[in-house]
Amino acid sequence: MREYDVLVIGAGPGGSGAAKSAAENGLKTLCIDKKLVIGSPVECGEAVGMSLPKEFNIKIAPEAVNLKHDGTVFWANQNIKIDNYSEIWKSMSVNRHILDKTFAHEAVKSGAKLIVSAEFVDAKIEGNRVISVDIRHMNKKLKVKPKIVIAADGLNSKMAELLGRRKFKSIEIGKVAGYEMTNMKLAEPKKIQMFFEDMCGMGYGYIIPKSKTTANVGLGSLGIKETPWDVFDEFLEDHPIISPQVKDASIIEVKTGFAPISGPLSENVIGNTIFVGDAAGQNLSHVGEGAIPSQICGRLAGLISAQAIKNNKIEIINNYQKTIKETLGPLFNHCDKIREKIIETWTSEEIPAEKRYLIGTILVSEIVPPELGEFFENLIGLDEQTIITEVSKFLNKEKIKAKIMKN
Numbered sequence: 499m500r501e502y503d504v505l506v507i508g509a510g511p512g513g514s515g516a517a518k519s520a521a522e523n524g525l526k527t528l529c530i531d532k533k534l535v536i537g538s539p540v541e542c543g544e545a546v547g548m549s550l551p552k553e554f555n556i557k558i559a560p561e562a563v564n565l566k567h568d569g570t571v572f573w574a575n576q577n578i579k580i581d582n583y584s585e586i587w588k589s590m591s592v593n594r595h596i597l598d599k600t601f602a603h604e605a606v607k608s609g610a611k612l613i614v615s616a617e618f619v620d621a622k623i624e625g626n627r628v629i630s631v632d633i634r635h636m637n638k639k640l641k642v643k644p645k646i647v648i649a650a651d652g653l654n655s656k657m658a659e660l661l662g663r664r665k666f667k668s669i670e671i672g673k674v675a676g677y678e679m680t681n682m683k684l685a686e687p688k689k690i691q692m693f694f695e696d697m698c699g700m701g702y703g704y705i706i707p708k709s710k711t712t713a714n715v716g717l718g719s720l721g722i723k724e725t726p727w728d729v730f731d732e733f734l735e736d737h738p739i740i741s742p743q744v745k746d747a748s749i750i751e752v753k754t755g756f757a758p759i760s761g762p763l764s765e766n767v768i769g770n771t772i773f774v775g776d777a778a779g780q781n782l783s784h785v786g787e788g789a790i791p792s793q794i795c796g797r798l799a800g801l802i803s804a805q806a807i808k809n810n811k812i813e814i815i816n817n818y819q820k821t822i823k824e825t826l827g828p829l830f831n832h833c834d835k836i837r838e839k840i841i842e843t844w845t846s847e848e849i850p851a852e853k854r855y856l857i858g859t860i861l862v863s864e865i866v867p868p869e870l871g872e873f874f875e876n877l878i879g880l881d882e883q884t885i886i887t888e889v890s891k892f893l894n895k896e897k898i899k900a901k902i903m904k905n
């Protein structure tokens with residue numbers, strides 16, 4: 499049985515970030531992933547905001563970047579458009595096949611050992627401490643004894659299940675249907691487009707350009723029993739703004755999956771295990787953007803593991819939640835407030851359906867903060883044109899680089 503300071507389960511952005519920082523801080527680190535190829539299949543829309551990588555010094559390899567976006571266009575009810583070209587909505591589209599591999603390379607370069615096609619299948623647990631872990635690798639069985647486990651094994655974390663941590667509720671899971679399409683006629687070739695309306699239900703449609711003619715096109719919905727796949731092809735064919743853009747396009751890749759939309763879970767340390775990334779709901783929960791937040795939270799988990807091992811005091815990892823609060827906490831809270839207000843709006847019986855989507859779009863586009871409850875309440879009683887006028891006045895007053903207009 500091999501002994502390690504840290505076993506990282508999963509080599510997505512969260513796991514690779516954890517393995518990198520654990521190894522570069524001197525820990526004997528093993529990272530495993532059940533995938534045959536890191537980063538594939540892609541379960542992502544591949545949009546990454548510009549600001550977080552800069553702020554947290556996360557290097558995105560140039561070869562992983564497809565296109566930089568000048569902003570984001572939000573469509574409410576197909577007829578009102580919010581164009582947000584402020585810094586927070588500038589982004590890039592990345593290639594996760596490449597990005598995840600470059601993150602894994604960085605972990606290995608820092609000294610971590612990585613094994614792919616290595617599935618964590620079981621663990622010996624005493625109390626709430628993981629003593630040893632069983633791994634299936636090709637036709638072999640491996641057993642490792644880690645001092646600390648970093649579970650970066652995604653939304654359906656097996657380690658969370660074995661340690662009895664609560665599962666994500668159905669309303670906390672975004673189900674996403676998506677394609678990469680080529681030969682598109684993009685209406686906004688340098689901007690992300692997001693769609694909010696009855697056809698999307700509690701969720702949104704998106705077009706994320708990767709080149710002049712190629713984009714990720716998807717539909718994600720919250721808490722539904724059926725998957726968006728039941729309506730996705732119809733959505734692409736019938737949507738008056740989307741269908742002309744995809745009419746002559748072909749699908750070159752399917753990019754689908756499930757994303758936690760819960761906000762970060764507070765129970766992210768159990769015994770000697772730290773949960774990171776999707777396994778801990780660590781994303782921008784109003785939109786589900788998780789790749790870079792997971793890498794950041796992974797790095798923080800590796801760092802705190804190093805402090806625990808060096809001080810010979812595993813309990814130090816209990817400070818992980820505090821560390822997250824002090825770093826990404828304000829951003830996570832901001833996103834959670836938006837998500838909560840959107841869900842409250844979408845599920846309100848007092849607000850007429852078309853207003854629900856319009857107010858939801860104003861919230862998600864971050865042009866009016868969710869804290870301005872009275873502002874939003876006033877909007878409910880106004881007609882569309884007056885809403886546009888009131889919101890435009892607010893944008894001017896606050897000098898926000900965005901426009902709201904009728905199509």
Ligand SMILES: Cc1cc2nc3c(=O)[nH]c(=O)nc-3n(C[C@H](O)[C@H](O)[C@H](O)COP(=O)(O)OP(=O)(O)OC[C@H]3O[C@@H](n4cnc5c(N)ncnc54)[C@H](O)[C@@H]3O)c2cc1C
Nearest residue numbers: 508510511512532542543544545618674755775776788789
């Ligand atoms: C369709 C879709 C669109 C999305 N769009 C975006 C977007 O545009 N931008 C963005 O930033 N985020 C997006 N997200 C979210 C983003 O993909 C995730 O937040 C991010 O990948 C989380 O990283 P992670 O490392 O925590 O988990 P993952 O990337 O899910 O990695 C977990 C890893 O653990 C491995 N694993 C799981 N179980 C085991 C096991 N038992 N043994 C060994 N290995 C195991 C898996 O193989 C996997 O490689 C999207 C998600 C979906 C589903």
